[in-house]
Amino acid sequence: MRTYQADKFDIAVIGAGHAGIEAALAGARLGCSTAIFTINMDAVGNCPCNPSIGGTAKGHLVREIDALGGEMGKTADESFLQMRMLNRGKGPAVHSLRAQIDRLKYASIMKHKLELQENLQLRQAEITSIVQTDNEEYPWEITTRMGAVHQVKKVIIATGTYLGGRIFVGEVSYEGGPDGTFAATQLGESLKNLGLPLRRFKTGTPARVLRSSIDFSELSEQTGDEPPEPFSFETDNMGENSVVCHISWTNENTKKVIQDNIHRSPLYGGMIEGVGPRYCPSLEDKIVRFPDKERHQLFIEPCGLDTEEMYLQGMSSSLPEEVQLEFYHTIKGLEKAVIMRPAYAIEYDCVDPLAMTATLEFKDFKGLYGAGQFNGSSGYEEAAAQGLVAGVNAALSIKGEEPLILERSGSYIGTLIDDLITKGTAEPYRMMTSRSEYRLVLRQDNADKRLTPIGRKIGLVTDARWERFKNKQEAIKNELHRVRKTTLSPTDELNAILVSRETSPVTTGVTLGDLLRRPQISYADLESVDINRPNLSRSVMEQVEIEIKYEGYIKKQMDRVEQMQRMQKKTLPENIDYTQISGLRLEAQEKLQKIRPRDISQASRISGVSPADVSVLIIWLTRHNRGKTEGDAR
């Protein structure tokens, strides 16, 4: 094929989905000339599955992305249709913010932000090859389908489900990307030639149906929180909730239609080889795996204000179109539903993330990074989080600065990446609150506290935001001090409050802090007796209350964090030959050789590495380090 030399960039991002966008914005904002390539200019920032951002654990990720200086939270705030805080009443560790968004508005805002970003070029082009060259300054060469060859310093692969994408609807199957786009058909071959460990994963999405064909009259409604709470620390003016969602249920008839037609499912017919996620099963999966369950819930969610497409959350399927129509029609409210887009399954190429380090750079390919579904994850938020980390690291590396490695004990993003690169994943990886052993510390409400200083250090947090952040933290500190020092007398008024909250009255003076420590007593309860209470924002009060109430449990988790951090300080050199360390068991040698952990703490999390192997490693490391200094002295 004829090619031509096109422009050079510091960073090239392949794919303009949620991972690619954060990667490109971060790279450009940190001063690197960046190009972001999309296979279709109208698919930038697309949400090909549910029209929503956030949800359990994902809401944590969005807040963390925001604290580090990413874009997802702000754009979700600008395009939200309905906002809800999930899990109120189940404890602060599992509170999660979820937004229904206008997916077209979300995509167009994101695309516009890319277009306006200094240092950033948004291009429509399918990348067909990535090649490593001898050029020291620009070691990578990427080629477009049109023959443009770009020399670049860093490449970030964020191909989502486009790479080798294949669509399945019943017996029908063809090469294709999400939402009727083309698949990237040539790049996979190039990556295999490079030597990346590729494999096939699968995911799917339900049908979109026409709003006017749904009978909402007997369906229950789900409304948003009033007032709606923003994702972003910087959003001051949240709009209003503007839509409601509806809930319906499948029934025995739905089950029968699916059972009668299960042989026509490509998954059960053996046509799909890719591994699908357990947490995102198709309706036929649910019915096959849980045959005794009488009904399954579905949510009917609007896709936007300027469209009549409705998303059927919970009803993804890869059965033939006519079977989909038949089973949707068994569901109350959907009896006459008109399908605008059928449900489909999509199979795609992705990489084994064990081949990467915590910066999301490939161990064996300096300057090559991966993010998002390409890394074996699932979900917009998981993708955006990795995109941000990959983009920041590509830029920091170009600038010769220390890499950004987020600790498992400091963020969900760190947990996500650590899980991927240490344990690997056998199915598309979804973030869940249960993945974090530190979840009382890593709450969505304190994401700003945990990560804004890191975002500031990287250079993605503006002066104005930093000032505001410091003021908030100062206010929290002062209020914590005041609350611990202020003593209330055992007045009748106070005791009346305590008794009304079903907790014991007091006979002597008691501090506000001691009262707040009682699970039954909230900050708001004490307003009338706390006469010197300063005027504080809701978020400051929230922090003070949680910090005090959960102090004992938080401390327990912090002890574990410290324990881990001690082990993190013992870093392992990159080039260790683990097969030469006698005393390590064979299984441990093999695993360590493959994963090449950066420190003892990561090594200890690898399955197959026992505590004794860890001890042997510590001794080896000490001898290695001591040997080096003694050697130097001679």
Added chain:
Amino acid sequence: MSEKTIAAISTAQGQGGIGIIRISGEDAIKIGDRVFCAVSGKTLSESQGYRAHYGKVVEDGEMLDEVVAVVYRAPHSYTGEDVVELCCHGGLYITRQILRTVLSQGAVLAEPGEFTKRAFLNEKMDLTEAQAVMDIISAQSRQAARAAISTRTGALSRRIESIVDELVTLVAHFVAWADYPEEDIPEITDEALTRTFSSVKERINELLRDYEKGQAIIRGIDTVIAGRPNVGKSTLMNLLSGYDKSIVTEIPGTTRDVVEETVIVGDVTLRLSDTAGLRDTDNIVEKIGVDRTRERLSSCALVLAVFDFSQELTDEDIELLGSVGDVPVIAIINKTDLTQKLDYKYIEDKIKHVVYISAKNGSGKDQLEEIIATVSGTKDFDPSVGILSGERQRQAASKALSSVIDAENALLSGFSYDAVTVCVEDAIDHLLSLTGENSSDVVLDEMFHTFCVGK
């Protein structure tokens, strides 16, 4: 060093002359002071080190043993850290009791080879010795792994797994409920949690009790023979042990000190202490013996209270009947070969287990064996149910128990379920540390198995 403070028995496991419990790390001296009271009244923190301090190890105000404590200050110690060594009276039972007290005061049990490892890390050893250290750890851990494997395939493993299952079911439910709030997952109720907690607590307690019973069988039950002078305690002891140990004379108060002897009665091993009587006396030496008897009566695991069939009840007999508290006790009415003068009804009213023997001619010995087996709980003890082996496993089970208690307390005081679950997860982690699995993976597998979640 910011490593944890570790402790272990550092003498060979067995009935040696002395036992040494070694504590090493930042808090070694602090922990030493929490368990050791010097006769001089000085604390170990005040000690300059490298000097022997005579005193006793106490737990909950009770003396476990007389020991000699030696303090080594960092870096001039074997490990290069602060080290305290407690030298006690041999026997495994006592050494383990002391170790357990030390662990309960904040030390963690040392890993195989860990003292040596620390010695190396703190540059107390030459680089050339590193390989040897690695080999030691490797070999010891392989040995431990073999033991663990036999545990895994065995009854113990099934027992632990079924406890873990109960907790995992609970956490999986919470995870499904919290991570999939929009699915129709059944609500978690306080009642269900409370039920699980009390069931799990009972089962872990059972594990710990069986461990103690197992230990009792292996190590012997700490048994005291008590009774006023000359009721035939020494003869009884000789009958049980088969040869003369105590001096048997006709003069009351001959046995002035606690004499230890390990005897096997039927299937039960008893670590017998013969004691001086409870006689009111002016003789200073004898008085010390009497005080000691009283102390032992409340700290031992079994009391054999001996009475004389041929004598009337004395004040001292009555005092003995009154001074046995919660400790299981067997009343042995001796000298049935002589004419009865004893008001044995009085004793039978006070003590549940009474046996009549003649230590002199050996009659009643079988009944005694039978009763000892019953009272010590070894009669219905079945080792095939799976028993925790070793201090490390006991510690893991006991930590799991306290995490479950934390979870229960969080629930009772009204904390949200996330705080409760964090404690339950700690409990699972402790139990799984026995089998080497990862709790997060186990929980997620269970959740996807049980609940139909996902969209």
